[in-house]
Amino acid sequence: MVSAIFLLVILAALGVFMLSIYTTQRTVATQDVRGVLAYQAAKTGIEWATYQILTPENSLPAGSVFAGCAAGLTPPASNGALTGFAITVDCQMTVATEAGNTIRIYQLTSTGSAGAAGSSPSSDFVERRLRASVSTCRVGPLATDPVC
Structure with a gap:
């Protein structure tokens, strides 16, 4: 009888231990996926800013500059998998x-984030930051030739 109770206690402890491992593994996997989405959000910001820089200069090389080159630019809202992620450039x-x-x-820094830092649960916050440089060149004082 005592051995049956001992075996039952050991099996229950093993079950609790396996459940805690499963919960930890699931939290780590979820955070990993959110990290990848935050990276993609940051990459979206870099691509948006690069388009804003290059397209106006390619279509109107004489007088157009990415006039919005400043801190805290926000691309249009993301849909799909990036819903809920904030992007700042x-x-x-x-x-x-x-x-x-x-x-x-142009020195670009894009940040993709979701959740709030210091929030509970601790796995709620995720942030990724990317940096890129984009340069443009225009020939001559009127810059009518788009090739350097």
């Missing part, structure tokens, strides 16, 4: 002239 521009050519160098 910080942009800094440096202008240089080399042999009469105007060269603009």
